[in-house]
Amino acid sequence: MEHWLELARGPLFAFTFLVMGLGLARHVLLQVHGLVTRKGQRLRQAPWRRIASSTLSWAVPVGHLDRSTLVMTTASFLFHIGAVVVPVFLAAHVALWSGFLGVSLPALGEGAADLLTALTIVCVLVLVAYRLMTPRARALTRASDYGVLGLVLVPFLSGFLAAHPTLNPLPWSWMMLLHILSAELLLLAIPFTKLAHVVLFPFDRLSEVHWQLRPGAGDRVAAALYGEEAHV
Amino acid sequence: MATEVLQQDAQAPARAATLYHIENPEVENKAERFLNAFAAVLHFTDYKALLDSYCASSAKCGRCVASCQVYQVSRDPRDIPCYRSNLLLDVYRRHFTVGGWLKAHIGGGWSLTDALVDEMADIFYRCTACRRCTLECPLGIDHGLITRLGRYILSMAGIAPKALQVSVREQLEGETRNTSKLPEPALVDTLEFLAEEMAESLGVKLEFPLDQPDRDYGFFCAVSDYLMEPDTLMGNAAVLYAAGDWDRWTIGSRNFDAINYGLFYSDWHLERIIKRLVGEAKRLRAGTLLIGECGHASRSACQFVPVFAGQDELPVKSFIEYTLECIEDERIHLDPDIVTEKVTYHDPCNIARSGWIVEQPRRILRSFVKDFVEMTPHGRTNYCCGGGGGLVSMDETHEWRMKVAGRVKAEQIRATEAEIVVAPCANCKKQLKELVDYHELPCRVMGLHDLVLRAIDIPGGKSARQRQDEAALAATA
Numbered sequence A: 001m002e003h004w005l006e007l008a009r010g011p012l013f014a015f016t017f018l019v020m021g022l023g024l025a026r027h028v029l030l031q032v033h034g035l036v037t038r039k040g041q042r043l044r045q046a047p048w049r050r051i052a053s054s055t056l057s058w059a060v061p062v063g064h065l066d067r068s069t070l071v072m073t074t075a076s077f078l079f080h081i082g083a084v085v086v087p088v089f090l091a092a093h094v095a096l097w098s099g100f101l102g103v104s105l106p107a108l109g110e111g112a113a114d115l116l117t118a119l120t121i122v123c124v125l126v127l128v129a130y131r132l133m134t135p136r137a138r139a140l141t142r143a144s145d146y147g148v149l150g151l152v153l154v155p156f157l158s159g160f161l162a163a164h165p166t167l168n169p170l171p172w173s174w175m176m177l178l179h180i181l182s183a184e185l186l187l188l189a190i191p192f193t194k195l196a197h198v199v200l201f202p203f204d205r206l207s208e209v210h211w212q213l214r215p216g217a218g219d220r221v222a223a224a225l226y227g228e229e230a231h232v
Numbered sequence B: 001m002a003t004e005v006l007q008q009d010a011q012a013p014a015r016a017a018t019l020y021h022i023e024n025p026e027v028e029n030k031a032e033r034f035l036n037a038f039a040a041v042l043h044f045t046d047y048k049a050l051l052d053s054y055c056a057s058s059a060k061c062g063r064c065v066a067s068c069q070v071y072q073v074s075r076d077p078r079d080i081p082c083y084r085s086n087l088l089l090d091v092y093r094r095h096f097t098v099g100g101w102l103k104a105h106i107g108g109g110w111s112l113t114d115a116l117v118d119e120m121a122d123i124f125y126r127c128t129a130c131r132r133c134t135l136e137c138p139l140g141i142d143h144g145l146i147t148r149l150g151r152y153i154l155s156m157a158g159i160a161p162k163a164l165q166v167s168v169r170e171q172l173e174g175e176t177r178n179t180s181k182l183p184e185p186a187l188v189d190t191l192e193f194l195a196e197e198m199a200e201s202l203g204v205k206l207e208f209p210l211d212q213p214d215r216d217y218g219f220f221c222a223v224s225d226y227l228m229e230p231d232t233l234m235g236n237a238a239v240l241y242a243a244g245d246w247d248r249w250t251i252g253s254r255n256f257d258a259i260n261y262g263l264f265y266s267d268w269h270l271e272r273i274i275k276r277l278v279g280e281a282k283r284l285r286a287g288t289l290l291i292g293e294c295g296h297a298s299r300s301a302c303q304f305v306p307v308f309a310g311q312d313e314l315p316v317k318s319f320i321e322y323t324l325e326c327i328e329d330e331r332i333h334l335d336p337d338i339v340t341e342k343v344t345y346h347d348p349c350n351i352a353r354s355g356w357i358v359e360q361p362r363r364i365l366r367s368f369v370k371d372f373v374e375m376t377p378h379g380r381t382n383y384c385c386g387g388g389g390g391l392v393s394m395d396e397t398h399e400w401r402m403k404v405a406g407r408v409k410a411e412q413i414r415a416t417e418a419e420i421v422v423a424p425c426a427n428c429k430k431q432l433k434e435l436v437d438y439h440e441l442p443c444r445v446m447g448l449h450d451l452v453l454r455a456i457d458i459p460g461g462k463s464a465r466q467r468q469d470e471a472a473l474a475a476t477a
């Protein structure tokens, strides 16, 4: 078992981390390339200040709370904090990072880590319930959306159980293996699912840039479809 | 996926094919035409990066739904912003990405059908492209932009609203070069009529400048103003006159229509119409494009003249900005004792949320209106009148605009208890007037300069007070 754990923690982790890194880098490069080569000069004409302030307004979305979205927005906000802080700053992970990347990060205290993990799990469950129970969300949700929430839930849940022997129904090493493998599956999934928004969200927010349409494109599209003498 | 939803809904009561009249409803091979048009658009424009990013990260969380005035009333899942946008994103994923291609060939997935194109033709015109939902999306997904892109591709595939197509065709390829088919002699008549009206009511003799070269301002308004909104136009003219700028502006006879339906459904038309405006301003050697009271016309000129004609090529100013300058420089005087009714202001989406005009009209109104109330919400988060995105120009959508898209607006207006609703936009005014009738709201709708016209003092002519007294006298007589 130890052997399997070592394998999962070591080479397998390095591999999935690399795939995730490359996959996300590809997204970013494609976006930057698309914007720079296509938009060029027009990038400068975009209302950058407005884009920046609206993006920042979502960092702590208190300005965006209202009754109909209160539960969902709060759950989603807290979830995102947990989803970033726990994987990076949990003591056991900090040790992992220093072994891998040679960086030493401050570690979360045990109590804080427990609380945050539990909170994250609860938030995922709330988000699942929200999708199941709100007609508007149910109409939008596809199986893959539940799939993604599941992918996120398992590593948090298994990690929490592994750290709490009294609650853990499985032998520790089994639970740990489940934790590591599910976390790696999650890493692998990030670039290939909507989780890619971890790097793409700033690009999603660039619609004002995309309103800077390409001069001459309209004529070229019309000519390609209907010939040079195209009529309205 | 979208096809699945369609099949699920197959038992649901069928609704009319589209809300609006398609110019050429019998187009054949719609799916193929749509894909060809989509491919051409992707090839020549910049939308690809945006679609890639939206497709990869679309959260479909439903958060923005509550902010849409259409869904709030219809409660139809097909009116959910992310549902609508996903129709187009799904076509992109399936037909223009490697992943989609693989899935279709390995998993036996779906392909675009004519029925799905029909569905898009319907749904993309059930959104007023007001962009209110964008404010509530954490990712900033811009459904106005996607809706517009869907309409653009549809139109390049030969599927477009008849009302818009006919108008744009006349504007770009017809004799009169404007959307209302107003011939030049009729314009000249209208200007003479306006001059006579102003002579009588304001006590000044003036002649409207037509085709005067080398003026500071080339004036362009929605052509409908010439036909239906004499008070808005006279308000504009009164400001220019009172500010001492009468010999600094001109109207162009070759092109006087600032309406740009291209903003609603086609990049091609948008750019060609912008170039027309710029061409006319160049012909007249006008210094600045001065755009009359109209939301979409102001936004299209201000946002797209720099894009299509080049940065700093030709400055653009909205008439609202001009009037505010005149007030703040004390070049005109508005009598604060004339307008005593309770007044509220409707923010046209195109200049408030998608533009830069929020405070200016309020500063103008507060300078002379005694009793000004705001709607809730207002400014950049204001609700659309329900006729945006070109829908108000399609008369056949009237019932839907009254019962569904405009309902929230009607309630919002009712709650203010205002007697006058000011809306500086040709589209909004038409929709709001219809709403007031339909919902029997106890108020009147007018343009910003209609109200300015009532309060402005005319140097060398009649003051606002004088005119009010005369009118009172005439009424008692």
Ligand code: SF4
Pocket: B067, B068, B069, B070, B071, B080, B081, B126, B127, B128, B129, B130, B131, B132, B133, B134, B143, B144, B384
């Ligand atoms: S753009 Fe406006 S009408 Fe369209 S979905 Fe968004 S809020 Fe609704």
Ligand code: SF4
Pocket: B058, B059, B060, B061, B062, B063, B064, B065, B081, B082, B136, B137, B138, B139, B140, B141
């Ligand atoms: S547009 Fe944004 S807020 Fe609306 S459902 Fe999609 S992801 Fe959520």
